[in-house]
Amino acid sequence: MRGALMYGPGDVRVTEREDPTIVQQTDAIVRVTAACICGSDLWPWRGQEDLAATPAPMGHEYVGVVEQVGSDVTDVTVGDFVVGTFFASDNTCEICRAGYQTHCVQRQPGAATGAQSELVRVPLADGTLVATPGQPDADLVPSLLAASDVLGTGWFAAVAAEVGPGKTVAVVGDGAVGLLGVLAARQLGAERIIAMSRHADRQALAREFGATDVVTERGDEGVAKIRALTGGLGAHSVIEAVGTQEAMMQAIRSTRPGGHVGYVGVSHDVALDGQELFFSGVHLHGGPAPVRRFLPELVDLIWRREIDPGKVFDLVLPLEEAAEGYKAMDERSAIKVLLTP
């Protein structure tokens, strides 16, 4: 099969790779209908994060059709159209049942890596995959793909930030996750949603997803703007979807005492000053999003065409041109790239 490999910073190639096979009887092999490039894939692309080994199979967001299952798989069957998640989880352990599938006692973080390819092996298929009610119309595929990571992550951020009716929400980060955090906030009933973005196209999409206000300032100026918009108090809920020190502090400082920060940007070189955090009085929760917790609900919302998160894909490329996709996301000329094998 064909698949994308990263050889080092700035060097992604689509090459011939061996077809995956069933290793454990809880595995499934999925023929990928669509995959995508994640913001987190850009860290090693930019040389800001080391890969464990090179060349590294890339991609962990995917939808597709089940091609083969191990003998212990009972909930998905060959021919099912499925949405995957980026961490394999059994969905039955105490941690999964509490809704933290990314911390499953059997979790396999590296699992389902290599989704930017024609076929992908998914461990713990019953606990990891969610089948759609039938074969989806083509126009639903991007939204279902979004559910596999960026939508689920934005949704978790909103839930972690305790978004709800009557609340004012600020969103730090205008990438796909931040934009879908806006969509989640709207769905969860937020009264006011402030998107922080300096890019006209992303501002427009944020407004389409439900943002009521846009703040273009960053850092302390952005914080001052959020405070000015909230009677000096700060937002009730703030979504952090970047993962830098600046973004994290912007999020914490934009939150009122007793308010909630939901952070899902993978932290890079972030160090939180204990004393500032202490006196901020905020709640902090986040981490790798347990997308699986929300997936059945998100698939349902998409299937009923209540939400259209697929709009974050503003560039569709054949898998063979994956490298172009990385470049476009790195340069921010694309919000999110969909790859079709």
Place this chain on the structure above:
Amino acid sequence: MRGALMYGPGDVRVTEREDPTIVQQTDAIVRVTAACICGSDLWPWRGQEDLAATPAPMGHEYVGVVEQVGSDVTDVTVGDFVVGTFFASDNTCEICRAGYQTHCVQRQPGAATGAQSELVRVPLADGTLVATPGQPDADLVPSLLAASDVLGTGWFAAVAAEVGPGKTVAVVGDGAVGLLGVLAARQLGAERIIAMSRHADRQALAREFGATDVVTERGDEGVAKIRALTGGLGAHSVIEAVGTQEAMMQAIRSTRPGGHVGYVGVSHDVALDGQELFFSGVHLHGGPAPVRRFLPELVDLIWRREIDPGKVFDLVLPLEEAAEGYKAMDERSAIKVLLTP
């Protein structure tokens, strides 16, 4: 009047000071029945924290009888026995109504400082003080005094850690706040309460307050012990009542993914690694405890003799011997010192 002043590290003297007077019409003057020495008073005593100016009036935990009120005070009257809190708050603003009185928009952090004295001025008296149903029996005074800070702080930590029925709770720190965190966890219905302590007398009090297990190990060894006691998962709820880097990391690492850390130790030189926090998947909440939120309930529990938090006072001294009290707490020969003017 007589009052305690800190002249510098290790130097507390009780001297003649001017009587406080009504400054704002929302003030009350309280004749102090009992005051105490706080763990946070030990930071400047040890030279680990600078005082804003010296000599500094000390003490912010107090109970007593209202001696005088400003013309705008309506909820407490002369002769009332009152329990105070260490931050003055109006208890009417949006932040107070959300339960974060320590972040009140009118808050006066330095207010009610100087409670280790015969008289103390309390600003925003209606929002800060809670009157007891009548004059208390003498044996209730220590417990009411505990409610003014250490009990309220331990209680907040337990609430911030989302302690509740069926949960396993670990408590880092065996000072008065940690011990009363144990008591709070018991009251809030925790199934299992693990006190972390190496001191026999504190272990005994922890068990009396409701601890079901005691772990003597600290740091990573303590974490390993907590994990061993919780099927490898970690506690649902962890109370951090120290404020050091080691204690904070011990708390975070003892918490299962999706679990809650309630931290109330005033952070000193704490820096949290963003990446570790991110991948821990815990909830983090804490800060200066909004004791006022819980005070009516705590006073009621004490009045009905449901709880006896006053047991943390294992040394009672006349105000004139305040310096002895600082020494005893610094050397950890006393858990908590009560001063009587």
